[in-house]
Amino acid sequence: xxxVALTGGVGSGKSSVAALLAGLDxxxxxxxxxxxxxxAAGSPVLGLIAEAFGSCFIDADxxxxxxxxxxxxxxxPSARARLEAIxxxxxxxxxxxxxxxxxxxxxxxxxxxxxxxxQTHLADRILVVDLPEVExxxxxxxxxxxxxxxxxxxxxxxxxxxxxxxxxxxxxDNSGSFRALEDQVNHLHRYYLELAAT
Numbered sequence: 001x002x003x004v005a006l007t008g009g010v011g012s013g014k015s016s017v018a019a020l021l022a023g024l025d026x027x028x029x030x031x032x033x034x035x036x037x038x039x040a041a042g043s044p045v046l047g048l049i050a051e052a053f054g055s056c057f058i059d060a061d062x063x064x065x066x067x068x069x070x071x072x073x074x075x076x077p078s079a080r081a082r083l084e085a086i087x088x089x090x091x092x093x094x095x096x097x098x099x100x101x102x103x104x105x106x107x108x109x110x111x112x113x114x115x116x117x118x119q120t121h122l123a124d125r126i127l128v129v130d131l132p133e134v135e136x137x138x139x140x141x142x143x144x145x146x147x148x149x150x151x152x153x154x155x156x157x158x159x160x161x162x163x164x165x166x167x168x169x170x171x172x173d174n175s176g177s178f179r180a181l182e183d184q185v186n187h188l189h190r191y192y193l194e195l196a197a198t
Contacts (some may be wrong), residue, residue, distance in 0.1 A: 002106035002196040003099065004170075005122060007114035009161065011140035012042035013174040017129050018110045020185040027102050028191075030110045034094045035087055039064045048086050053079070075158050078083050088117060095122070105196035115167055121164035127188065127193075128168035131175040133161060146149065 006021075006028075008014045018028045038045045041062040050058050053072070059065045067155055073080035093171060108127075111119055131139075133155065140151045165171065170191075172184045 001101070003106060003123045004106055004108045004125045004192060005114050006108050006127045006129070007113060007135055007164065009133075009158050009164065010112075010151070010175075011136040012131055012145065013172075014110060014129050014140075016073065016178075016181060017127075017172060017185055018108065018176070020182060021101040021108050021189065024105065024186075024189050025103050026108055026189065027165050028108045029095050029098050031095065032077065032110070032112060033089050034091050038090055038094070039085065041174055044120070045086065045090060049083070052082055052086060067167045074153060077133060079119065079177070084117065088119075092122075094114070106192045115163055116157075118165060125168055125169040125192075127170045128164045129172045129174050130161065130165060130168075131173070135175055158175060 006018060007019075012155055018030065022060045037043075039049065040046070046058065046062075046064060049069075051096065053069070056074075057065050069083070073083055094103075095109060099109075109122060111117075111122075114120060114126065136155065137148060138153050140146060140154070141148065144151075146154075172181065172188070174181055186198055193195050
């Protein structure tokens, strides 16, 4: 089975591409969704996070305080490394388990921080969703209401646009219309089916 890793910077449209592929009956495994499941209230992983960082990162309802954790890991590389050491092996294990349970020509792994976490080896092909940074900022601002400085800080903590493009096997340009995005996804879908058949 062909394994395609889907990635891109914040606001690039990864989720839209993943949804279009899922609409074509392509199995999509979302690393962020797995992370949310692993850190659900009362989970053993949440206990490990509280142990490593303190109970101040767990809110009154027993959920991970994602805003506080995000703020910490963006400002402290060692904290980020500790969090990744807890989460990434477990996310990887769950992704592998799900891949093994599948029977499909190809599978898509939606991994936002693919390059940053050194997980490119997981895939046969890397698909990057791309758009200019100014458009990234505009879309994130519309979607989240975050300030420009905070958005730029998030972007600054991710692999650069040039790094992603250099590491890509396939690129979707998401700077145009939704129809243009759909056309590119349909084209790549046919291409991946051909690759999977060889």
